[in-house]
Amino acid sequence: MSENRILRVHQKTYEAEGVTSVTLVDPTGNDLPSWEPGAHIALHLPNGLLREYSLCSDPSDRGRWTVAVLRKPDSRGGSVAVHDALPVGATLQVDVPRNAFGLDERAEHHVLVAGGIGITPILAMTRRLQQQNKEWHLLYTGRSRTTMAYLEEIAGFPVDRVTIHADDEANGSFPDLGALMASHPATATVYCCGPEPLMNACAEALDDPARLRIERFKAPEQPVNPDGDDTAFDVVISSNGQRITVDANTSVLDALMSAGLPVPSSCTEGICGSCEIGVVKGDVDHRDFVLSPDEHASGTTMLPCVSRCRSAELVIDL
DSSP: OOOEEEEEEEEEEEEETTEEEEEEEOTTOOOOOOOOTTOEEEEEOTTSOEEEEEBOSOTTOTTOEEEEEEOOTTOOSHHHHHHHSOOTTOEEEEEEEEOSSOOOTTOSEEEEEEEGGGHHHHHHHHHHHHHTTOEEEEEEEESOGGGOTTHHHHTTSOGGGEEEEEGGGTTTOOOOHHHHHHTSOTTOEEEEESOHHHHHHHHHTOSOGGGEEEEOSSOOSSOOOOSSOOOOEEEEETTTOOEEEEOTTSOHHHHHHHTTOOOOOSOSSSSSOTTOEEEEESOEEOOOSSSOHHHHHHTSEEOTTTOEESSSEEEEEO
């Protein structure tokens, strides 16, 4: 389980149509834990939901954390709670930053692609790269400028390093990602956060997919499927030997919860990492979009909301 802090909502700010930022501080005045661009925090909201949001403030400012939240028409309760039920002055539990979307400090050139609310982690990256005098270029896309947060700050970056693409100004056309990638060194690291079509287009525009790093806000409509049909297996708790059967149509997370073993969770789609648990033994069938290939290969951790087990028994560490 992640370390957490009790923080106070210090400020809420309108950033764009449907987008509100929330600035959090420690009520005691203590410094907050350090973080790097690309990191996200998890908010324990008043309605009981746990939701992750990318930090978009300055990592050098240890006094406050800021996230920006898009109010979604199909919200499952998270964005509505942030917009409507989280007043200035309220306190809430916040899990400390996690980062699966960090900057590659070894790269000499960086191409940053943000779609809509995907600007939040990308903005923190852009600031850092500018401060370090690194080579970078930002493409920021959105439906219209009225829906695109932080345009005023972005306008302060060197004009030759920023491309703004508003759909309504381009007659709905998609940005030419092939031309963008071709205009930068073939060794550039590419970071993309935004809608699935944008991330897919970035991947298609690159000869080497290993150059692409992505941050998802939603699992792909066609996630990686296991080989064959799901089967039942047993989960064993290493500390006490408790055995729980996971049916073919039940997730490991749901089975644990039903057995009275609460595990922090949020997206239940394998994209946030909040439910990560340790694995002692078992052939894990990884289906998440968070853990790295090395972490998958190690077999020592998993996301129980989506991943399963190929062997008859899975021993986990809770």
